[in-house]
């Protein structure tokens with residue numbers, strides 16, 4: 001307290017605006033000793049495999065070699081994952097000091113929100129995100145919000161117009177009553193106890209809620225009618241940009257400054273200025289590649305440089321609303337700190353979600369990833385840029401190299417910007433045209449990097465390699481909340497895209513070990529590979545989930561028998577690894593149930609998403625296919641939602657991914673049944689198969705919901721019989737084929 005008081009007489013300037021603390025979930029030595037024992041176990045396993053390869057001609061030789069390769073892959077991966085556990089750090093900003101010291105020189109901030117499709121990403125969802133950032137506790141004259149609409153939809157434009165109107169009530173309401181949650185949908189969903197509130201509040205609350213609901217109805221009605229009424233269209237010149245020929249993939253640039261300029265109509269009902277609000281839909285032509293989200297971000301960077309040119313940029317996906325009205329101030333501590341701030345390129349928040357069910361069925365929470373792994377990479381200065389919830393320094397995002405000299409202040413550049421709103425719009429349109437980037441460094445050395453489905457990760461890497469130091473900030477109260485996948489199909493498709501992109505980075509010139517060599521720390525290079533290796537590691541999992549079972553069915557032994565001393569390292573590594581994984585999850589706030597579900601989802605991802613990502617990436621590397629980007633759906637019907645809330649896995653289609661999952665589940669069921677039969681027949685060879693029977697048993701337990709969906713469920717989310725037949729055939733053929 002006394003230090004804070006000292007601020008007034010200036011002594012506080014030597015107190016930092018943020019602090020970095022090491023995090024220990026176990027004492028360093030304990031963990032290192034423990035990891036050492038696992039490492040020893042791994043070496044013994046590899047030694048056993050190497051020294052016991054069956055001679056040529058004996059059945060099971062190939063199977064044995066597959067196991068050897070898998071164990072090698074697992075071992076390498078285990079070593080890689082150590083990097084993110086040895087140097088975990090926590091960042092703590094002091095926004096009170098910021099307010100005391102920097103209130104006058106707070107920089108301008110531009111917020112970019114990306115949307116791409118009015119059906120998959122409903123306009124009412126998009127404007128919730130927009131409203132949550134418009135109402136930040138930040139000087140409104142320093143705040144600009146840009147919505148990039150890759151859907152080129154007049155519904156989204158219309159919704160944004162409505163939001164601009166509603167903001168006149170919403171902002172004063174939030175500020176007057178210090179509302180904590182500033183995304184209206186989420187806010188009004190909460191039950192309030194009006195007994196503790198003043199009558200004035202209750203009155204305002206009902207009034208604003210009514211305004212909000214009416215607005216939503218207007219937007220949804222327009223969508224349902226498939227068009228916007230002529231009366232509405234007359235009210236804004238912007239609608240003239242749409243004609244009957246406008247489609248998502250074929251239209252000119254549209255830039256509309258909805259709020260901005262010094263016109264008095266841009267104030268809220270209390271007479272306070274509103275933040276600037278801009279709608280952008282960059283030009284799209286069918287013959288021109290548009291580079292998906294990366295393309296839209298680069299158009300945003302250029303257009304905003306024309307209109308507000310703020311030195312700090314916050315980048316959000318359309319489903320990710322701000323959950324903390326002070327998030328900008330927290331982030332600024334990392335940029336404005338007098339000693340270290342000038343090195344900061346971006347401040348990444350973890351991706352958190354507001355729609356998780358209790359069991360976290362699809363393991364979206366990823367507690368260990370967020371609390372340990374990502375914070376562990378930060379310890380080596382390698383924080384990943386994750387595409388949303390990220391504050392950037394405009395200079396570093398635009399390709400500038402870090403140098404000690406450019407300690408340039410994060411001052412605002414808006415004085416230089418001149419011209420009427422119309423002039424700005426016209427100039428900006430040119431910057432959003434698809435031909436603008438021809439022959440430039442955009443997508444290569446400037447802005448977000450093109451050509452990769454995880455444009456964020458690769459862009460973050462290039463920024464670090466230019467000498468900047470990003471920060472991973474995981475606040476106790478989530479800064480942003482998005483929508484997690486609510487069906488298995490969505491979850492697997494999303495992970496397939498990520499995994500493909502990640503593996504592609506590893507195979508490209510951006511491979512961290514090569515591109516990052518000498519530029520980022522070894523720990524960071526390894527940390528990247530925890531994710532970039534998802535695809536190749538899946539091969540080891542596919543092998544482990546099939547080969548031992550197939551061997552079991554054919555009476556081929558693949559693990560040391562239980563009485564052999566060689567069995568000890570296998571058992572130890574298995575138990576220690578999974579035991580520690582459970583411990584970590586619990587420490588990160590998960591429950592046993594969530595951890596168990598996570599194991600299932602990891603298995604599913606690896607045998608389907610990641611495996612397909614591996615094969616597809618190889619095909620793409622051979623030049624046989626082109627990059628795609630499947631947008632993750634953000635809405636599902638009520639029935640699906642109900643099942644999700646009850647933690648029931650949602651299959652409901654005959655996707656190939658499901659066929660693979662089911663085939664493996666059935667195969668292991670066959671294996672286990674064969675094992676049980678052997679136990680009852682009590683033959684002498686039983687002992688040597690116990691490890692394989694246990695493995696099949698564990699896999700069967702993990703797959704229980706699959707059997708239930710196959711044989712017992714009758715709801716729409718079950719596994720269709722076509723999947724059953726196909727996988728029965730596949731599993732039977734696999735078990736009948738001889739094991740080499």
Ligand SMILES: O=c1ccn([C@@H]2O[C@H](COP(=O)(O)OP(=O)(O)O[C@H]3O[C@H](CO)[C@@H](O)[C@H](O)[C@H]3O)[C@@H](O)[C@H]2O)c(=O)[nH]1
Nearest residue numbers: 114115116150292293296317318386387388453454631632
């Ligand atoms: O052509 C496109 C495609 C997508 N988007 C936007 O990109 C965002 C992310 O797309 P989404 O389908 O929600 O993908 P996710 O898998 O949820 O996104 C994660 O992974 C992406 C990389 O694969 C990152 O870009 C995202 O920021 C990150 O949240 C959304 O706001 C989209 O509107 C565009 O603007 N243009």
Ligand SMILES: [Mn+2]
Nearest residue numbers: 317319482632
């Ligand atoms: Mn998303």
